[in-house]
Amino acid sequence: MTSRVPSLILGRLLIALVTLTIVSFAVFFATTLLPGDTATILLGQAATPEAVAGLRTAMHLDEPALLRFVYWIGGLFQGDLGTSYANHMPVATLISGRLANTLKLAGLTTLVSVPLALTLGITAAMWRRTLYDRIVTIATIGVISVPEFVLATLAVLVFAVYLKWLPALSFTYNVDSFSGLLRAYAMPVITLTFGVSAQMIRMTRAAVIETLNTPYVEMALLKGASRPRMVLRHALPNALGPISNAVALSLSYLLGGVIIVETIFNYPGIAKLMVDAVSTRDLPLIQSCAMIFCFGYLILITTADIVAILSNPRLR
Amino acid sequence: MKTNSSTGSLAAWSGYRINLVGLAAFSVVLFWALVALFAPYITPHSVGEMIDLDYFGPMRPGLWLGSDYLGRDMLSRIIYGARYTVGISLAAVSIACFTGVVLGMTSAVLRGPVDMVVSRILDAMNSIPSKLFGLMVVAAVGSSIPVLILTLSVIYVPGAYRFSRALAINIDTMDFIMVARIRGERLPYLIASEILPNIIGPVLADLGLRFVFIVLLLSGLSFLGLGVQPPYADWGALVRENIGGLPFAAPAVIVPSLAIATLTISVNLLIDNLPQKIRDRSAS
């Protein structure tokens, strides 16, 4: 039995690769549109005409843009991400520590939000049109509709100002104890979880409802199956594809959310690094951070598509 | 999700089932639209005027929404902020949806190489997270109002394109399009007269959705200091400049957040609860 699945997956990966190339192109060129001469900025006070010329040659700034792009890609593969304008340090060093922090934040959020959202989404679909479902749907719409910083300010108001359970800003991250860990991460994670979960709940609920409306689920009912059985044995296996798609897409929302959350809570992650870099027009830093973001985004989207391919029984 | 609270006799008379929730949402949206439109005529104080000796002052008569971090009247700031938030978002969504829908329909009808090329390009554009794109463009070109509008439109064209293309392709597979084609009809007729009337409903709903996305993104950018620049301020920028009042739960920081929330939630609810034409099943 020939299977089209491997070729479809390969095709999808190829598309992702091509997209990555196009995107890196876009990132590179967007940032080179910055006003001002790079070499002059870097040298600052020491910008004599000879020094500038020398630096320009050393940085290949006089060569055609395409060539510079190739150098840059080559550098990326070797781990050389350039030197930050503002800090005069290798970008790689700056990023590595912060990237780890952001990944911790993202990981914690995922751990909390995915089980929560899947449970709420599936149960809301199972008991559609009951009060429980109405409440879940209204709450979800409310959360999706507001910007993350509103969620964040709300969280701060409730937990820090009124209840005084948690500190408003996370200044220290010395997590010696579990409660210390909780206090440091709680606010950012809560804020992010709300946003991510709301997306996931909405999409999961829609996916499960769609599979519940099919003739084969009706057939199961006519064979005498109970509600839980209809959902677990008939609807869910067919909803797995759309649900995984929903999970991956919702997690990609994190990529936008961290930008706001890290800023508002002063969390030392890579998103905050990039926002600061934008303010100081720090080219190499912006490029590298942007590439990491795009790469992560592409991984999530491609995974979502591949899962959808794998879960289609007609392709087996 | 549709809430089934219908107003009985009004429904039967007009032939539409009107939803109370939808009605409420519509009123809110209309309210903000009017505020944005008539801003210069209704602000009690001039925007830059510092009238309160105290900053982050509480809500009281004369200063209905309190004062901000410099002692300026929040009410006036919010009213003018409405202009920027609603205005910029509306302009951006119109451009994005118009471009996206026309491109989508054209791709669906022409298929072949045109469709492939346009879809690939727009898919690639879609692979850049929206906030990131906004950040990069602002870093490169600055954040004047026209740049903001253009950037926001560009970010959301791929979504509008994908949606309208999917709808148009569905219509395209129908026999009546085939009938028109072999009659000898050309592309402009097919798009304007056969396809568009059939997708205009969902397209408008999608427009509403994109409007919400754009409002959120614009507010986010302004909050990061990369959107509307001082002395002008949209609601996101208002939150940014008054963030210092958060530990005191000052109205200056709560009110703009509330304004954004009411606008976006109302648009979302409105889309979900539009009046539906009743098709009564005849009893014969």
Add this chain to the structure above:
Amino acid sequence: MMTNLVEIRGLTVEATTDSGRWIQILKGIDLDIAAGETVAFIGESGSGKTTAAMTLLGYARPGCRISGGTVTVDGHDMVTLSEKDRAALRGTTVAYVPQSAAAAFNPASTIMEQVIEVTRIHRLMPPDEARRRAIALFRALSLPNPDSIGDRYPHQVSGGQLQRLAAAMALIGDPKVVIFDEPTTALDVTTQVEVLRAFKAVTAQHRIACVYVSHDLAVVAQIADRIMVLRNGAVQETGSVHDILTRATHPYTRELLHAFHPDSGGREVRPVADSGAPLLEINTLSAGYGPPQSNGQPLVLAVKEVSLQVKRGTNLGIIGESGCGKSTLARAIAGILPACKGDIQFNGRELWHSARQRSHDQLRDLQIVFQHADTALNPAKSIEDILGRPLTFYHGLRGKARDARVDALLDMVRLPRALRHRRPAELSGGQKQRVNFARALAAEPKLILCDEITSALDTVVAAAVIDLLKELQRELGLSYVFISHDLSVIEAICDEIVVMYRGQTVETIVPADRQPPQHPYSKLLFSSVPKLDPTWLDTLNIDADRMRVA
């Protein structure tokens, strides 16, 4: 005297409309069914027959509710039982074979799992025993490879096989009553014969009471003991098969019987030799789908070197089963799917293969009418716009002249002029198809290709459309190429019939000659069409499987 297995008294079912009203869709049904008896529910779409059948399971589709009466099955009143008790009876006492077996199977699960699921839900027997029972049922239903077919997934199995597998799924719980909901409607005529035989054998063996829902009188005549005729939710007539077929009393029943054999009378059977050149001539036409191969032909060749002729003023019928290529042929002639080989001569000139290259006049003279009027009419436009556009496009008519012509067209297809302001969604199936046809007439064509135009319509409505076509031919001097899988419809209207099988023309039959078909496949096809004779199925002497290998 045996007590009745099923007793229905005063059953009413209501459905909710968009505006929140409840209207009755079943208006008081009374019926008895004895053990081992087969009762058929006959009616057109919308008559309520499926709704009535489903009440035996205590089930009403979403948007409907059982509002009154009793439905007693084996002593239990399904209407008043709790949902839990109903669930206990479903699959064990009462079982259901759905109309579309393809949709009723879960694509993510194997066939065997779903067939034995009833035994799992109700804990009837251990899984191994259930599997053995299932395989025995597969064998009894004449399914190929009974030992291994259960391991497949639903999409790997054909439609006719799925229908029988659905029957196995219903029978495995040893029910006393089985509901067959239009199980052969979606199948080819030749497949239908096998399936009907299988059902009849198995249900007779186990003395199972059957409710057979259908709109096809001939099929029902083969398999039922008694018939209940439904229309708009009310019973028109009930009786034994013999009584209904020979001395039906109710006018609606008579109308149904009459529509079964549309008149071939009322048409002058014109002598075939007449004015010289044929209107349409096709020579060795080939067409197909998929990317072109090295020999220039597409990957899948659906039409293989077909030649035929249509003379002016006469009608050609093309008959065949699904997959024979008749629709592809129609599209190739119309230029929608360009042929890869051969030529098309129309009205003395050769036509380009692709419609894009043909002249406006050529496009105008040759019109095509599609099967599904729902998708052939733009739902966003009024009837006026739909009919007016070709008038403007082809003849340049506008304003009052155009309005007058639209009225004339509506008159021609016997529709009220008031319909012009309506949208297609507000029209019935038969009305939509007439508008579809009127649009073709607006171009003032010489030849109309009718691609299965009555296949989606009820029998009575279809008969009316056929009558209309005949009248219009007389009035306007049209010719038709009529494509269908329904022999009775083709015989009613066509002067010549071409039989297609697997992309090739197999035989040309002229009904006026009254000769029986010669080719083996034509013989099979013509004899597979169920007749109103109840003994037809039992005496049928064809083995379809043997034929198909040839």
